[in-house]
Amino acid sequence: MNIQENISLKPFNTFGIDQTARFFVTVRSIEDLKEALQFAKAENLEVFILGGGSNILLTQDLDLLVVKLEINGIKLLREDSEHVWVKSGAGEIWHDFVMYAIEQEWAGIENLSLIPGTVGASPMQNIGAYGVEIKDVFESLEALNRESLEIEVFDAESCRFGYRESVFKNELKGQYIICSVTFRLRKQPVFQTSYGAIQDTLAKNGVKTLSIRAISDAVIEIRQSKLPDPKVIGNSGSFFKNPTVSFEKYEELKDKFPAIPGYPQDKGVKLAAGWLIEQAGWKGYRNGQIGVHDKQALVLVNHGEGKGKDLMNLSQKIQDSIFEKFGVQLQPEVNFI
Ligand SMILES: Cc1cc2nc3c(=O)[nH]c(=O)nc-3n(C[C@H](O)[C@H](O)[C@H](O)COP(=O)(O)OP(=O)(O)OC[C@H]3O[C@@H](n4cnc5c(N)ncnc54)[C@H](O)[C@@H]3O)c2cc1C
CATH class of the missing domain: 3.30.465.10 (Uridine Diphospho-n-acetylenolpyruvylglucosamine Reductase; domain 3)
Incomplete structure (x- = not known):
């Protein structure tokens, strides 16, 4: 086990936030993992488990042991x-x-x-x-x-x-x-093509016989056209979850905002967080190194040297403005560390 000290986590999170870990170790087996946990216990250190770092927002240096899991197979x-x-x-x-x-x-x-x-x-x-x-x-x-x-x-x-x-x-x-x-x-596929974008892409690609490969190709194409690539601009995909409101609340919103999209569920109506954020004027917002993506309002971005704390503050401002305009509370999907 090679425990390293004072490691920059910038390459290990898709937001590209530059915070450091006091200790950092990569584990490739359960035995290594146990050893790492024992080390942390002996040193009285907290542990943070890291996968691909694509759903975290680092808001501070981590005075702990980061364990990067690479148990494969x-x-x-x-x-x-x-x-x-x-x-x-x-x-x-x-x-x-x-x-x-x-x-x-x-x-x-x-x-x-x-x-x-x-x-x-x-x-x-x-x-x-x-x-x-x-x-x-x-x-x-x-x-x-x-x-x-x-x-x-x-x-x-x-x-x-x-x-x-x-x-x-x-x-x-x-x-x-x-x-x-x-x-x-x-072994026998049950195709899920209910999303219009998948159907449109399959049709555009001239797919006559459905296959899991054709669906995967369509999904990849849609995602590449819609979502910013973290290698080009730091982000963690959807920053907020799509909120669900009661049927009554949805009717109320529909009266005020007739174009509001809503997807009925068992216990209420799911709203599109991206639509709400766009309507509140945040799409393409930029403040220095951080902002909201100009094509996808649900994605917060780091233009290069942005700080996690600033992104956290921006996310709070967005939540406040959505609550003020629509009376809907957005919840982050991303894990703040
Ligand atoms: C461009 C982009 C698009 C995305 N699109 C989607 C999408 O369509 N749908 C979707 O659901 N998500 C999406 N995400 C979010 C992200 O890809 C997923 O949440 C993914 O599962 C995170 O995996 P990770 O290994 O990067 O986790 P990390 O970011 O490393 O960790 C996330 C959390 O899980 C914990 N954790 C990680 N691994 C373990 C483990 N083995 N045991 C215990 N705890 C663990 C971490 O401590 C942390 O709290 C997107 C992200 C990006 C950047």
Whole structure:
């Protein structure tokens, strides 16, 4: 185990925020992970688990041990006539895992192509895009209990998945480290093309026979045209979650703002946070090194040397202005560290 000191985290977060970690270690096995935790305990240090750094906003230097998880490996556990059960190490890159599944003709995660980050972080917020969430293909995960250093298995129910939520972001926050995830993928695909953008792109590409590869290609094309590339401009994708309001509140908003988009759910109507932010005039806003993307109002950006604290303050201002204009409370999707 090579524990480094005073490491800049700029290359390790997609916002490109330059804060340092007092200690930093990369772990490639559960044994290394336990050793790192024991080191932290002996030194009385807090621990922060880092995947691809694509859903964090660093607001300060971290006076702790950053553990970068690179526990890799993909294994086919079993199969029947309809499904395969595939286990992936937490450190595998999510998009590479999706590409691997597509090569094997395993269906179910093609709509989640090109989401940045690691497999291990995917259950944290139940990643989702274009009508699919990982809960739809999730079988179980193995996580290290940080207190007992024992591995525990969580099934879908015990993960309490919700929209960009899981038990690991809430009741069990900071208590477990996800080491592997097992997915249940389909041998015969069930295509999810309900999103208009997917249908339009498939039609534009002249796709006559649907395939998981064609859907993945369409999703990649849409994402590349819509979302800024973190390698070019620092960002962490959607900064806020799409809020859900009651049916009554939605009617009230519709009276005042007839163009407001709304997506009915079981318990209310989901609004498009990006639309609200754009209507409040924030799209393309820039203050020095930070701002709001000029094509996608849901994405906050670092133009180069921006500070996490300034982005945090900007996000608060956006929340306040949305509340003032619409009476709707936005919640960040990004984890503030
Ligand atoms: C351009 C862009 C587009 C995006 N689009 C989407 C999208 O369409 N849908 C979507 O859902 N998300 C999206 N995201 C957000 C992000 O990709 C996901 O949240 C992703 O799962 C984060 O993975 P990560 O490995 O980078 O996690 P990190 O940012 O490294 O970590 C996120 C949080 O999880 C914790 N964590 C990470 N790994 C583990 C582990 N193994 N065990 C315990 N805790 C852990 C960290 O401590 C931190 O609190 C996007 C981000 C970007 C930059």
